[in-house]
Amino acid sequence: MxxxxxxxxxxxxxxxxxxxxxxxxxxxxxxxxxxxxxxxxxxxxxxxxxxxxxxxxxxxxxxxxxxxxxxxxxxxxxxxxxxxxxxxxxxxxxxxxxxxxxxxxxxxxxxxxxxxxxxxxxxxxxxxxxxxxxxETVSLDSILSRVNDLLDKRLFQTTIMNVINRIAQTEDKCEDILREILNVLTRVVNYHVGMILLKENEESSHLTVYVNQAVNETYVNAMVEKTKNDAITHLGYSIDKTNIRITTFNQAGNSSSKDVPYKPKSYISLPLVAHKAVIGIISLSSSDDNMFGGEMNDTLIVVINESSIVINNVMLREEIKRLAITDGLTKCYNHRHFQEIIANEFNRCKRYKSLFALLIIDIDHFKNVNDTYGHMAGDSVLREVSACLKKSIRDVDFAARYGGEEFALIFPATNLIGAFQTADRIRQSIADMTFSELPPEKQITISIGVSSYPEILAQTQYELIDRTDQALYRAKHGGRNKVELAV
Missing domain, CATH: 3.40.50.2300 (Response regulator)
Known part of the structure; x- marks a missing residue:
């Protein structure tokens, strides 16, 4: 034919x-x-x-x-x-x-x-x-009707795109943008619980789950379970309790947790794709049957396509910011950011009559490690000490590479005695470690200087750093593998 x-x-x-x-x-x-x-x-x-x-x-x-x-x-x-x-x-x-x-x-x-x-x-x-x-035999009225329907659809989609672009212009934090995108979805798609799953960054094995409202743990687990296969397919990650963090957004007007069923009856999951790469997954669930499909899916795809670019851009911005304040070797904060943190903490405590503690840590005989086992082994020791420090502190605390083989820790709302006890526990943890690039019998120890403001009187953060450094000096010259308090 x-x-x-x-x-x-x-x-x-x-x-x-x-x-x-x-x-x-x-x-x-x-x-x-x-x-x-x-x-x-x-x-x-x-x-x-x-x-x-x-x-x-x-x-x-x-x-x-x-x-x-x-x-x-x-x-x-x-x-x-x-x-x-x-x-x-x-x-x-x-x-x-x-x-x-x-x-x-x-x-x-x-x-x-x-x-x-x-x-x-x-x-x-x-x-x-x-x-x-x-x-079909199509009349003029039918053609005009189709044109109007198409124009309405395009206008609706363009409006959604404009709303999401306004979010990108008015919000600069990833969490705020995700919250607003889930809020847009509640206005255009019928669903009860929305979840966005993102990989934290290129160097992290963790996935963060953002949920649009407070629901019971059983419900979140049910949604995460449904997303497992999608996470493996699209992100190459297996989800388990050890590698996910859940952030919940409480949105006005949403159902409370008691109104949400334990098991979602309708569910849809779609990848967030930017520049041909999957950056995350968005999942929606409803307590009603057969809620997703047809025209609603068309609307959902418009939101997701536009949101993917916005989310990717803010993730890139945050990654650039993270890299700018992070030491490349140890993944602690770098020296410049440490100076910003301690200045803010010092001024905050001075203004609000609060307190914070500062620890400066030095790896004992680190030059001998480099000379004996090589700089690759030395770098490995720095990474493993850094990992131990970060594991030993709270989420509100700060760990930074102060320079060379020195680290600094800042503990908000911590007095001198509490800081000393934590420092000694860290010292013992390092002394008990075995290091991957060193012989098992090789012990690595650290010396620590400890101070706390305003218990240690100082006019500026620089004076506090100097007093802490003097305490570290006494620990080094007093035999090493010690903790000394500033005076």
Whole structure:
């Protein structure tokens, strides 16, 4: 059976010329002289390909193309725009409305036939089932109704995109953006609990689960369980209790935990994709059956596609900020950020009559480690000591690489005695460690200087650092593997 091509052009000369050329090549040709007739012929004839002029009466080629590509029944029909408009913006708009190719009318016939042959071959499998489609007789009122429906749909989608872009402009923290995106979803999609799962960063094996409202643990576990396979498929991660952190957003107007069933009855999970890479997963659940599908899914996909870029951008910004304040070797905060933290903590405690403790730690005989076992082994020792320090402190505390083999710890709301006890526990933990790049019998020890403001009187944070450093000096020269208090 000959393949059918629709020519839509208001120039009889162009139509006859193309009809003759295409018929000579064995194609069946149908024609239309304006945009409305073109739409009628599309639904009446279901052509294999459309040659579409831009400037036509009643409805221009851009509008016709947008309508054809916006209908799932005709979206796979390839469209070649033929036009005398040769400005870059014309080609841009033509391709953005969904055209598969854009050819200026002073074309060589060979280039047109090459494009026709290429597009027909590419869509051969898709179009092989078109005979099953029900052909329609489409009235002008029906066409106008479809145009209005398409415009309404595009306007709705554009509004969603604008709302999400406004979120990106007004919020700069990842958690705030995620909260607002879940809030947008509550306004356009019927669901009870929303969950966004993200990998924390490139150097972390942890996944963070953000839930849009406070629900009981059983419900969250049920959603996480449903997301397990998606996490493996899309992120390459297996979810278990040891590698997930759950952050809950309490949103006004949402159901309380007692209103949410223990098991979600409807569930949908979709990947967040940015720059062809999966950056996370968004999952929605409902207490009602069969809530997701059809037009709701179309809306959900628009939100997710736009949100993916916004989330990816804020994650990149936060990753850049994290790298700027992090020591590359130990993954502790770097010296510059330590100075910012201690300045803020000192001023806060001075203003609000609070207290904090400072520890400065030095690895004993570290030069001998480098000289005896090599710098690779020395770097490994620094990483393992750093890991022990971070494991030994609270979430509210700060660990920084002060310089070389020295580390600094800041403990908010901690007095001198409490800081001393923690320091001695850390000292003992390091002394008991075995190190991966050193012989098992090789012991690594640390010396620690401890101070606390305002128990140790100091006019500035620099004076407090100096007093703590003096305590460290006494520990080093008093035999090492010791903790000394500042005076």
């Amino acid at each position: 000959a393949q059918k091509i629709l020519i839509a052009d208001d120039s009889p000369t162009i139509v006859e010329m193309l009809k003759f050329a295409l018929s000579s090549e064995g194609y069946e040709v149908v024609t239309a002289c304006d945009g409305v007739e073109a739409i009628e012929m599309v639904y009446k004839e279901y052509p294999d390909l459309i040659l579409l002029d831009i400037l036509m009466p009643k409805m221009n080629g851009y509008q016709v193309c947008r309508l054809i590509k916006g209908d799932k029944n005709t979206t796979s029909i390839p469209v070649i725009m033929l036009t005398g408009q040769d400005q870059p913006k014309d080609k841009f708009w033509g391709l953005e409305t969904g055209a598969d190719d854009f050819i200026v009318k002073d074309f060589e016939s060979m280039s047109l036939f090459e494009s026709i042959e290429k597009l027909l071959k590419e869509t051969e499998n898709v179009q092989s089932n078109k005979s099953l489609s029900k052909k």
